[in-house]
Amino acid sequence: MPLTRKAYRAAILHSIADPAEVGIEASYEYFEDGLLVVDNGQISALGHASELLASLPADIEITHYQDALITPGFIDTHIHLPQTGMVGAYGEQLLDWLNTYTFPCESQFADQAHAEEVAGIFIKELLRNGTTTALVFGSVHPQSVNAFFEAAQKLDLRMIAGKVMMDRNAPDYLTDTAESSYLESKALIERWHGKGRLHYAVTPRFAPTSTPEQLTLAGQLLGEYPDLYMQTHISENLQEVEWVKELFPERKGYLDVYDHYQLLGERSVFAHGVHLCDDECARLAQTGSAVAFCPTSNLFLGSGLFNLPMAEKHKLNVGLGTDVGGGTSFSLLQTLNEAYKVMQLQGARLSPFKSLYLATLGGARALRLEERIGTLQPSTDADFLVLDYNATPLLSYRLKQSKSIAETLFVLMTLGDDRTVAQTYAAGNLVHQR
Template identity: 55%
Template sequence: MTVTAHRGEIFTLKDDPALGPDAIVHHLDGLLIIEDGRITDCGDFSALSPQLATDQHVTHHENGLIVPGFVDAHVHFPQMGMIASPGRQLMEWLRDYTFPAELDFADPDHCQAAAPLFLDALLAHGTTSALVFGTVHSQSVEALFEAALALDMRLIAGKVLMDRDAPAGLLESAADGYAASKKLIERWHHVGRLGYAVTPRFAPTCSDESLASAGRLLAEHRDILMQTHLAENLSECAHVAALFPDARDYLDVYARHGLLGDRSVFAHGIHLDDDAIKRLAEARSAVAFCPTSNLFLGSGLMRYEAMRKAGVPLGLGTDIGAGTSLSLLDTMAEAYKVAHLGGVVIGAYEAFYHATLGGARALHIDQAVGSLQPGREADFLVLDYAATPIMAQRMARAQSLEERLFILMMLGDDRAVRHVYLAGNPAPRLYARALS
């Protein structure tokens, strides 16, 4: 039995803060106790420290904040190398930048080299769990799972399914996509802390047969997820309407193939009317809110307030490489701005909820991660209140925890991530060392 203990200011959530202050857990001088990778207790240092052995080492994190590890609800592994590719909206951007980058993943050696760099960059930015797109190539997901397993990282991923409207090297038949996905599920799902997500790229690149094969996989494996894109761009929406003239709307394209349900995570969901949002809520399908990507590609502003009022589960997605940062602190800041333009203010507690417990709920991993409650896996961060001179100066004037959280999300990035722990163990920081 291995016991570790961490002392410092602690913030976590045990429910959606919109439900009231009882959802918020804050210990100004707190203690987190971990046994064999799981949290056994979290509370005030004065109350919990007497239960520690007299020779127990306690790691003290001063002038920082212990929080749950961040959960990225939508990110593309093969697109990290083409982040900041300028000058296009979605469909042209895919053609000119994304598809050429993804063709490189036909090479297994390329996949093996890229996977650890991608995961290391996630960790350096404080992301300890993620829902990830691979490419159409099985080896892209194999390499990603191998690297995540070596880190003991909680990760959900899937190979892309698409059989039209892309370069030949990124296409496969519906039957071949189904068979390859099934092999990956059987080999990797529930190995270590890994999970699988059926991954039709989106309706424009998937025939009815391809979408039906994704629905079949989802029906056959009751505890996997489904991830895809939905209503991101107006020209994309018009294209889907032309491709599927019998469908009620974009969402119905997925629904009629068995892809609308409580294990579905749809990225973006910008151009949806009230009825579509209502159907998402009724199905308990989640939406990954990707504000940096939506702004970068000029796609539009997600209807945040309408989603929240309807009860749609929301997580935050960096959506690299259309997104402009792997930092969920950055992503919280942009989500705040997008919602503000829509007439609603996202409070700091609410923003952190979407990046932690809310994101974990969207991915059905909230019983394992997303909160620092006893029984959860000990994935957590120490955020640095004085990571930059301007942050330190601003923090000196902060009057409350909520204000300090707001400063972290508006001014913070990977520099604010002082320490990262996976299942109670320090995560390697190759990315950070490479920058130093």
């Protein structure tokens, strides 16, 4: 392929550290008139346009965006592909919601054509909303994961996904067995893990739907392949927490179930964690595990409020998750709008720079991908967004009153949505244009 070098000029903002650890001012870089240079899908330079322009060859293509902000692509650390068709389902809390809506919807993924159709819709929605990397639950059917990875590979996206492992406490039409889940996962790992920018995640749905035999084999898979991910749910709903105690009376608590089966580790991401205690947060941090904070879903299903300050106290890695279909939007901007309110209800503040961190570098750290994505540092993948200050009449009017980048960022996160994302780039390629 010919060498491709392009430059993009606009206001540019990215996180370089966690504000909880270094303070707000040291956590980001902002270039009011910035320049981003991309070579062959990677960022090669970032800085003030006035300083970088002179160093570029005369014939380089420079795209200049007015009234726009370039940020890293968003990272969604928890989302369900097969629930796309039932997003916004009325009137239930977690366990009833699974039985009433989720399981019937997921059963459709036995059909390859259906899996392919939804995978296409799902990826379009991610990119339209500025999400360039996601940690994705498939259904129990291998074809759901094959369809997703095939669609992601065509666009050279950095994506992580896995087939759900679920051998009990679910309808017969939707369960696998401990053995079949192991063999099917293994085949998917061999086919997809490390291919292009794709990674595999071992995916037991949650402790109540896996037998001890299945959880043992999930742990075995993690031991057999280096750098695999593990994703599951934890402590989302109080009824669920009690159910786990009944099913695993020999364990100290919900997290201890996963710990016992060797599912904690540097690439393990636990969704929700609304009802974790201090000791569990400490253990997650100690093992390098991460939590996906899913505010929209936690409010929609009435699950509770995630305690971000407690996670920060333990230096626990936290990413942000939309959790579609429990969450009602693919937009991480809208998810941050809800995260701010979740903190307000607990008497805590969520600064716009912490929000930016959660949606980008925090997610990358949760996934151990901060060397590749989550910032606009040179030598990282060119996954980035162009956010349009004039996306809607109200946004345009409101941002004209803004006196700082902090205010602008906060307004984008409260009034912004998919319309705000003018363009999405992945590995330097334009993969969405509004």
